[in-house]
Amino acid sequence: MTDCKILHYTDSIHYELEQTARLMRILTLQLFTKLGITISLDEYCALDTISINRQICQRDLAKLILKDRANTTRILNELEKKEYITRIIDTKNNRLVKKLEITQKGIDELNSISIKIKSYIDNVTKKIAPEEVEKVQMILKHFRLDLEKVVEMNI
Amino acid sequence: MTDCKILHYTDSIHYELEQTARLMRILTLQLFTKLGITISLDEYCALDTISINRQICQRDLAKLILKDRANTTRILNELEKKEYITRIIDTKNNRLVKKLEITQKGIDELNSISIKIKSYIDNVTKKIAPEEVEKVQMILKHFRLDLEKVVEMNI
């Protein structure tokens, strides 16, 4: 009786979002292995974020990529080992921080990957009208800003 | 020069989707602990899916919740231990399968959680027009169906 009145979680936008994102991630991971890309998807995201936010410190990067500090450290260790970034000891508000800088080798790798995956990435949204894609992206960003206010991120 | 022509991955809908979904998941996980809900979010999703797809077998469930068989097994072990589901040995196309059935205790728990989290879940989309939420959900489903055709799921 009461059964039909209750909204199923699997009908909610939360679940729909998670499932779609999950599938997209799986697809991108498969693409990375298929194209023989040697850095992980998370490393690629971090590298891309660093390329846009020059001189960002580790903690701020962690906030952007939504990983905790520990895992951000590990991702950056990998990127540094591969010589795609350098860590520069500096200060921010009188505190010692490690600012991140992408190397030329990192820029080249980033561009190389972006070009490689472009057509595959575009292909996914091919069947959906561009204005709809943009609209979804806009609403998602709106969502995200609201979410950021509510979620307690202790990073 | 070529730098500005390349679309950054972090500007793509892939990344926007993943980040938004990630935040939503973090929020829901925090909600679960705050409300003292004793099953995991994944267990809850599985239970909800079983309640909608009665007599589903493990492999078909795995396809729906987008987990591999191994992890589906583990999630179901937990749910069975907590007496929220039972596994019924049966056949499907002459093959032995374990069909899943939700127990009364499972239904009660499911409803209890759904009621508990409802207001919080609604709250997230409060500031966005309902028709926009519906539109996003519709387009996401469209996305997802396209994705399912492309992604190789070896479950």
Place this chain on the structure above:
DNA sequence: ATAATATTGTTGTAAATGCAACACATTTTT
């Protein structure tokens, strides 16, 4: 001035996840 708190990054550890291998039965191929 001393103690408490906060910021930044690292390390340790337990849990979650993905992937491969296995077991077992059934279907299909040769």
Place this chain on the structure above:
DNA sequence: AAAAATGTGTTGCATTTACAACAATATTAT
């Protein structure tokens, strides 16, 4: 009829992840 392939579920292991504790320094409170 024998062999190969397929479908179903489980176990094992290596990787990823989240969370907590730590180290070092700077700020704030008492």
